[in-house]
Amino acid sequence: MNGATTSGELRAHNRVRLLRAVHDSGAVRTRSQLTRDLRLARGTASVLVAGLAEAGLLHEEPAPGHARGRPTQVPGPHPHGPVALAADVREDAWELAACELGGRVTVLDVRPHDGTPQGTLGPLGEAVAAHRRRLGHRVVGVGVALAGPIRHGGLVDIAHLGWRSVDVPALLNLPDGPAAQPGAPAFEPGETGARPGEPRPGEPLPGTPVIGNDTVLAALAEARRGHLRDVRVGLHLHVDFDLGGVLIVDGRPVPGASGAGAEFGHMPLSGGDRPCPCGATGCWGMDVGANALLRDVGLAHGGGRGREQAERVLATNGEAVEANARALGRGVAALVNAHDPEVVTLSGHGVELLQRAGQALMAACEPGLMAIRRDRPPRIEGSALGWRGSLLGAMESVFDHFLTPEGLELWRKNHPDQARDTPDRQSVTYSTLARHKPL
Numbered sequence: 001m002n003g004a005t006t007s008g009e010l011r012a013h014n015r016v017r018l019l020r021a022v023h024d025s026g027a028v029r030t031r032s033q034l035t036r037d038l039r040l041a042r043g044t045a046s047v048l049v050a051g052l053a054e055a056g057l058l059h060e061e062p063a064p065g066h067a068r069g070r071p072t073q074v075p076g077p078h079p080h081g082p083v084a085l086a087a088d089v090r091e092d093a094w095e096l097a098a099c100e101l102g103g104r105v106t107v108l109d110v111r112p113h114d115g116t117p118q119g120t121l122g123p124l125g126e127a128v129a130a131h132r133r134r135l136g137h138r139v140v141g142v143g144v145a146l147a148g149p150i151r152h153g154g155l156v157d158i159a160h161l162g163w164r165s166v167d168v169p170a171l172l173n174l175p176d177g178p179a180a181q182p183g184a185p186a187f188e189p190g191e192t193g194a195r196p197g198e199p200r201p202g203e204p205l206p207g208t209p210v211i212g213n214d215t216v217l218a219a220l221a222e223a224r225r226g227h228l229r230d231v232r233v234g235l236h237l238h239v240d241f242d243l244g245g246v247l248i249v250d251g252r253p254v255p256g257a258s259g260a261g262a263e264f265g266h267m268p269l270s271g272g273d274r275p276c277p278c279g280a281t282g283c284w285g286m287d288v289g290a291n292a293l294l295r296d297v298g299l300a301h302g303g304g305r306g307r308e309q310a311e312r313v314l315a316t317n318g319e320a321v322e323a324n325a326r327a328l329g330r331g332v333a334a335l336v337n338a339h340d341p342e343v344v345t346l347s348g349h350g351v352e353l354l355q356r357a358g359q360a361l362m363a364a365c366e367p368g369l370m371a372i373r374r375d376r377p378p379r380i381e382g383s384a385l386g387w388r389g390s391l392l393g394a395m396e397s398v399f400d401h402f403l404t405p406e407g408l409e410l411w412r413k414n415h416p417d418q419a420r421d422t423p424d425r426q427s428v429t430y431s432t433l434a435r436h437k438p439l
């Protein structure tokens, strides 16, 4: 019951449960399925759905393929309902999307950047502000994934780009949105006291963006919508120019005390001795990912450049791909020995390394496993979300703060008369969640 004692609190609690169930299930369950799942009385569910529809939070459509009788209704996102703006900032480009309850994603903008903090985050902040103005009260928060460790207050370090203690909220320079609380603190998924995916009752919706590490957010999305769903202990590795990794326990990434964990790529797991831009020597990430692929074939690498060339190497140079996969496999074995995960999931280029050189990966992994692990080695799987994990994780972080009694109360307060807004101003162009690479 989550401490709900009065009938008003109980209603608020049930509204959150129902919206959460619609969101987590991808807005495909029928009202009767949801009623059963949540153990609600039918009348209670009807009243809840009607109230949420009136509040502009849900909209019901008949279930597809329903042939006879009264059609079964499927609650899904309201056409003028809440939107999370989510951005995935990679070392060479960023992607910005509008995400609705249920996880429907509409890509709004994809742009390359020059690798400087100002040249990256300035234009992103302008794009976010423009879409916030366009979508008005619908925007309930902004989530941003970045390819580096995040510290208190949204400070990020991206070693490959030479970023040190870059103040992300300051450079995004977002004006407070309609749901913003003046003076609300910046916070990120890994901040002490809260973990990704954990709503914090009593916390106002952020006027500043939710900032998270790309690997942590990809892991969060994998736990909600991918192969780590219902997995007790999992390991997620995200491979882009180098790699990051994080342990997921009971659906939550474990990002460390200050939020700057998820840095398995900076452990000496592959036996190399190259100096890493992070300051350490022999980091695993020096041997796995696009930078290592480019280096192995004698091409320029580093600074977030060379994605297209790396993709060509991935597609055509078996030797370089296998070397990458072997280094990945050796490190996976070490982490499996340490953490005993049920499943290891790979996102980004990890999916291609597994597809193109899975045998080499496993051949390098198995000898590194302790004897007691070899009988039942963990499954290694490509992400169900491809390159979209970090973006979807940024979305989940926003909705985790919104889908609370406090978040819904703010929505009610900030929700102007819908009739005053023309549909044109408010609509996002719908598209299905496509698995595709950046740019």
Ligand SMILES: [Zn+2]
Residues within 6 Å of the ligand: 265, 266, 267, 276, 277, 278, 279, 280, 281, 283, 285
């Ligand atoms: Zn390093």
